[in-house]
Amino acid sequence: MQMRTLGRNGPQVSALGLGCMGMSDFYGAHDDAESIATIHHALERGVTLLDTADMYGPHTNEQLVGRAIKGRREQAFIATKFGIVRDPANPQARGVSGRPDYLRAACEGSLKRLGIETIDLYYQHRVDPNVPIEETVGAMAELVQQGKVRYLGLSEASARTLARACAVHPIAALQSEFSLWTRDPEENGMLTACRKLGVSLVAYSPLGRGFLTGAIRSPDDFEADDFRRNNPRFQGENFARNLALVDEVKKIAADKGCSPAQLALAWVLAQGEDVLAIPGTRHRSRLDENLGALDLQLSTTERAAIDAVFPPNAAAGERYAGPSMQMINA
Template sequence: MAYNKPDDKQSLDVLKHAIDIGCTFWDSADIYGRGHNEELLARVLKDHRKDIFLCTKFGFTFQLYEPGTQGTFGTGNIGINGSPDYVRKAAEASLARLGTDYIDLYYQHRMDPSVPIEDTVNTLAELVKEGKVRYIGLSECTPEDIRRAHKVHPISAVQVEYSPWSAHIETNGVLNTCRELGITVVAYSPLGRGFMTGQIRSIDDLDEDDWRRTNPRFKPEHFENNLKLVDAFSKMAKKHGCTSAQLALAWLLVQEPNMVLLPGTKKIKYLDENFGASQVKLSDEDIKKLRTLVDSANIMGERY
């Protein structure tokens, strides 16, 4: 998923390089590019399916993209559907676009308040029995959602936003519930939608069609305040000989051992940079200082 219109060749180069360096936990969703993202992955998966742990998501209803017009999410109205019939239909459509006969980890992207989660997970469990899905996950859910779903079928992963500027899962019960039940946390936007890289210094650094321009935390009235945390991380990163992005990722890695990070990128150089975060060593004192920075940060603006 990108923040503006993607370049297919560039994206394919990044995917192939990811395989070369051992970055093989791939996350997609049917809504990304209105199906285009999954089709793009298929072009690489056809020769490397056994090398990739493939994750995708369902739950948003949408119209498929028209070639040449797809963007991050495409255009038109988006709804949410977790009904059994839709789950099966969405899974079959993703399998076809991905060009594979199984999905390693299949998430419910958003919870459907009109459908009991037990009904949704029951259908996912059927897909597991049929061999079309290996593991079941939830995304952007509550502790209650997790517990109810887990009673029907083991939930293997919960995907949630988690970064130095979005650490809400530490206090809303999601992280503790995952720890209690032995569920892997998959952190999306671990760099705060690119904010923690330090490369975005003003709203003008974003393309005109970049959806982050509408995000509350990127609004002019919040921007300067939110830069304070980034600058503090950047200052500490220099002492470690790493980038602000690498420090942010390294900090997350020590917060929860049973966690996977999803720092998306469109460029090989940033893929290498992000992957290198695992080599950043933090002392107990470093971790304590970073925790203080995160806890004292007064991040302004809602996440969406």
């Protein structure tokens, strides 16, 4: 397993982690037994970084991860998040909270559901525009002092917000969507800010919510309750335009002798030693395929060829259907 340093002088974690969200939410039917087996297989393969959040389920994904790591805690580096508030009676409704009293209670809940004494990496899932980031990060820092959290992170925060947060307490990681079809961190200053501040970029959805694998050929491939059915990038003309881009990636992958997923992940990891990725999967076979990306080295010529067919802003459609999950540029 390739390891990378999380943040400036932080811990060593696996370059490829495992995003656990889809094991419990958003992507249709799930099988807890296979998901737990996948987490166990990941740990056995040397994957240490497991990513979850209290809003996945809500709450059920943390419980699943907690069951999976029982008796294996020393093998796992657990990242979870607070800040997106869902109503169990109406899961589609959601808000954002960065209030200190809320995050303290959220931390206690996550610790209990995960069955652990300390969260390795605790993210604010989305920035609360109504609470100064200094106030939120100050309360998060108190959790570090109390031994309930080891490292702090932010998710989808702007470069300016990240700098303000780092002035309060070191931030180890900024999580953002980053892939061939979402290159925002390159364009909006996130990646530059991370490097200036000594913060690692953790790329979520590095496979474009599965689209970059080449396995999705029609919107009908999704189950009725799969959120991608209503995602702008998977609809109508956008779907057709994005599929054409993926087909070009498939050609490059075929020439390279790898799968499109492996090529897409190798591209993310090639962006720098300070970039990590957390592809999500619910199946051991897909996990093994993803880990094959670690064996790929992309030449300058190959990277140029990929950029030529998939330049920044090439993907058609917005990342999300509504504003509730978009980056809050506070």
